[in-house]
Amino acid sequence: MTKWNAAALILLVLFVSLLPLLTGNTYLMTVGIFSGINALVAIGLCILMGYAGQISLGQAGFYGIGAYVSSILSLKLGIPMVISMTAAMITAALAAVVLAAPALKLKGHYLAVATLGFGDIIHIILNEWGPGGPSGFGDIPRFTLFGHVLTSTAGYFYLIWGFVVLVMLFSQNFINSRSGRALRAIHGSEMASNAMGLDVVALKIKVFVLSAVYASLAGCLYAHYVTFISPSSFSLFYSILVLMMVVVGGITNLWGAVVGSIVITTLPELLRRFEEFDVLAYGLILTLSLLFFRKGLVPFFIGKLGRFRGTGVAGG
Amino acid sequence: MEGSGEQALLEVRGVSKSFGGLKALKGVSFKVRKGDVSAVIGPNGAGKTTLLNIISGIYTPDEGEVIFLDERITHLSPSKIARRGISRTFQHVEIFGDMTVLENVMVGRHMKTKSGFFASGLRLPGVFREEREIRRKSEEILEYVNLAHRKDDLAVNLPIGGQRTLEIARSLATEPRLLLLDEPAAGLNIRETRDLGTLIRKMKEDLGITMILVEHDMDLVMHSSDWITVLNFGKVITEGMPLEVQKNPEVIAVYLGSDERSEHE
Numbered sequence: 001m002t003k004w005n006a007a008a009l010i011l012l013v014l015f016v017s018l019l020p021l022l023t024g025n026t027y028l029m030t031v032g033i034f035s036g037i038n039a040l041v042a043i044g045l046c047i048l049m050g051y052a053g054q055i056s057l058g059q060a061g062f063y064g065i066g067a068y069v070s071s072i073l074s075l076k077l078g079i080p081m082v083i084s085m086t087a088a089m090i091t092a093a094l095a096a097v098v099l100a101a102p103a104l105k106l107k108g109h110y111l112a113v114a115t116l117g118f119g120d121i122i123h124i125i126l127n128e129w130g131p132g133g134p135s136g137f138g139d140i141p142r143f144t145l146f147g148h149v150l151t152s153t154a155g156y157f158y159l160i161w162g163f164v165v166l167v168m169l170f171s172q173n174f175i176n177s178r179s180g181r182a183l184r185a186i187h188g189s190e191m192a193s194n195a196m197g198l199d200v201v202a203l204k205i206k207v208f209v210l211s212a213v214y215a216s217l218a219g220c221l222y223a224h225y226v227t228f229i230s231p232s233s234f235s236l237f238y239s240i241l242v243l244m245m246v247v248v249g250g251i252t253n254l255w256g257a258v259v260g261s262i263v264i265t266t267l268p269e270l271l272r273r274f275e276e277f278d279v280l281a282y283g284l285i286l287t288l289s290l291l292f293f294r295k296g297l298v299p300f301f302i303g304k305l306g307r308f309r310g311t312g313v314a315g316g
Numbered sequence: 317m318e319g320s321g322e323q324a325l326l327e328v329r330g331v332s333k334s335f336g337g338l339k340a341l342k343g344v345s346f347k348v349r350k351g352d353v354s355a356v357i358g359p360n361g362a363g364k365t366t367l368l369n370i371i372s373g374i375y376t377p378d379e380g381e382v383i384f385l386d387e388r389i390t391h392l393s394p395s396k397i398a399r400r401g402i403s404r405t406f407q408h409v410e411i412f413g414d415m416t417v418l419e420n421v422m423v424g425r426h427m428k429t430k431s432g433f434f435a436s437g438l439r440l441p442g443v444f445r446e447e448r449e450i451r452r453k454s455e456e457i458l459e460y461v462n463l464a465h466r467k468d469d470l471a472v473n474l475p476i477g478g479q480r481t482l483e484i485a486r487s488l489a490t491e492p493r494l495l496l497l498d499e500p501a502a503g504l505n506i507r508e509t510r511d512l513g514t515l516i517r518k519m520k521e522d523l524g525i526t527m528i529l530v531e532h533d534m535d536l537v538m539h540s541s542d543w544i545t546v547l548n549f550g551k552v553i554t555e556g557m558p559l560e561v562q563k564n565p566e567v568i569a570v571y572l573g574s575d576e577r578s579e580h581e
Contacts, residue, residue, distance in 0.1 A: 170438065171437070173437050173438070174433060174436045174437040177431060177443065178422075178425075179431070180436065181419055184419075185412045185415070185423040185426075187414070188412030188413055188414060188415060189410040189412060191374070191394075192406065192410035192483075192486075193423075195398050195410075196403075196426055196486065196490060197395050210433065252414075
């Protein structure tokens with residue numbers, strides 16, 4: 001990990017630990033919780049898109065699998081949450097393998113459509129066969145840590161951002177390692193990657209699985225925090241929302257995923273005052289931000305900083 | 317064919333390949349001796365790059381087979397062939413542009429190392445040691461090809477000569493037994509071409525790497541190779557030591573046209 005990334009991570013930990021202490025504002029922390037949940041999905045998609053050069057419009061499917069599997073297991077079968085969440089992530093990983101093996105032979109738009117189809121299939125399955133059908137179900141158990149139930153908003157804020165920090169740490173290590181380099185190499189040139197003896201297909205499947213596991217983890221956290229889920233939270237709209245977070249933040253930098261999630265999650269809240277014009281303002285801001293920060297917010301500001309200091313700041 | 321594996325590191329037997337109606341290779345056979353720099357020359361469209369693409373597994377031949385270290389590699393994938401010890405460079409440079417020069421070479425170490433996704437993410441102690449070793453070895457290779465001073469630059473920012481050298485460095489990192497060089501001098505100036513010749517001879521002598529050199533620059537070919545195979549319209553028209561091939565009337569005809577041929581005769 002570069003020293004910039006280490007510094008950014010320490011800064012994030014400080015910010016996250018201080019925020020609930022500085023403000024007792026539950027509303028602010030709730031927005032923070034959703035930003036964190038979205039960040040987990042976005043980090044996975046960022047590795048998949050920005051580093052490995054693959055696209056997915058089906059992340060909502062994995063997110064939904066995470067939420068439904070863990071909820072059903074813990075609510076209906078009374079299975080401890082550690083096990084139900086692990087089972088949910090394993091299910092998502094298996095689904096990713098089944099999807100990736102044929103789909104990753106496709107490229108660009110075709111891969112986008114294949115993953116979009118996958119997301120839609122999961123959405124339909126949840127609608128038809130999920131408990132409560134389209135209206136979903138509630139009473140999902142809350143988190144239990146060492147035998148006592150987590151209820152406070154601050155508690156959830158710490159829990160979820162704790163996961164974000166861990167996932168970020170893991171992802172940074174991984175990106176700056178042998179496997180991460182291999183992914184970036186595939187993005188750069190598949191032909192040369194093959195000539196270097198990289199098993200391109202296996203690597204692509206693995207990174208797809210990794211992104212699915214992140215999304216399903218987020219799904220579990222979402223379900224056990226909100227305690228009520230319905231298929232509408234796991235539709236194509238969510239996949240596109242996550243895509244937007246990654247693109248607005250900057251797909252070439254993992255921090256872009258975190259920043260993008262916070263921006264996209266917070267923006268509608270800030271625009272509430274525009275009342276019926278909020279959607280219009282939202283669209284306008286996104287369009288303008290993509291026009292002016294073409295590479296995304298984080299790479300843009302890193303570039304500015306680099307020029308200011310007269311040195312290149314390596315992303316990654 | 318018995319005993320043919322004794323000296324030949326690679327043998328191409330009766331390889332044919334068509335693209336639609338175009339017959340790119342028509343029953344090409346030749347051997348590459350261990351330790352040799354073996355050049356394949358011929359005019360544009362003679363089938364040289366097709367031949368390299370068949371050896372490295374990008375194409376499967378319609379007929380014939382490729383034997384490497386006494387094993388058929390004809391139907392193996394490019395990445396499996398690379399793992400058997402055949403590395404290559406590309407006529408149209410295929411570097412990892414968004415990665416640094418050093419990182420490009422580090423990718424070459426991939427198949428010689430093994431830390432997986434999880435071990436890397438969790439930074440297990442073995443990973444750290446391996447990563448340091450990958451870096452050390454890659455820096456050493458950059459030193460060897462004279463690119464160490466640019467190691468932290470993005471690969472895409474290197475001039476074409478540097479990019480071609482980087483492709484060689486990246487291949488060296490895989491510790492190949494056979495290195496395929498596809499027009500490594502294309503786009504290089506005279507000085508760069510001379511440095512390339514020096515590097516090729518150095519790799520042969522210091523590292524004992526066997527090479528197949530596909531090249532148009534005759535000066536480079538004559539000064540660097542031990543054996544030359546001449547292709548024309550998908551067929552081997554002659555082969556031999558550089559001096560023999562240079563004097564061969566058929567080769568002169570192919571390269572210079574028949575008028576010059578009659579002058580030489």
